[in-house]
Amino acid sequence: MSATDTTRVARIRRHVRIRKKVAGTPEQPRLAVFRSGQHIYAQVIDDRAGRTLAQASDLEAALRDGGGTKTDRARQVGELVARRAKEAGLETVVFDRGGFAYAGRVKALADAARAEGLVF
Numbered sequence: 001m002s003a004t005d006t007t008r009v010a011r012i013r014r015h016v017r018i019r020k021k022v023a024g025t026p027e028q029p030r031l032a033v034f035r036s037g038q039h040i041y042a043q044v045i046d047d048r049a050g051r052t053l054a055q056a057s058d059l060e061a062a063l064r065d066g067g068g069t070k071t072d073r074a075r076q077v078g079e080l081v082a083r084r085a086k087e088a089g090l091e092t093v094v095f096d097r098g099g100f101a102y103a104g105r106v107k108a109l110a111d112a113a114r115a116e117g118l119v120f
Helices: 003-019 070-087 104-115
Strands: 030-035 040-046 051-057 094-096
Touching: 030 070, 030 104, 040 070, 040 104, 051 070, 070 104
Parallel strands: 030 094
Antiparallel strands: 030 040, 040 051
16 A cells, blocks of 8 residues: 555545544534645535535635636635525534644634634
């Protein structure tokens, strides 16, 4: 097993451990974050219904041209997903960092979502 595989397996184990405790409900859905090497994605998910209520990523046309660092794009994704969640009538969510460390891009996304008015 290579170092990359070991890192990926460790992240998945952390994510499974987190998901045992964190679940989205219709009243308080889950804000799930996925971070790849170049991009970042966020979804607001109702786990009971198995539905995505709002989503955003830095691959969208509106954010793709924004430029800046990956952390800047993560902030923009956090603001956008929070706006879309509020448009869907959601005020509070539970945060699912997806097994990633709560630092850097993940923290930037979370802070931006809080600044836009999401409570978690």
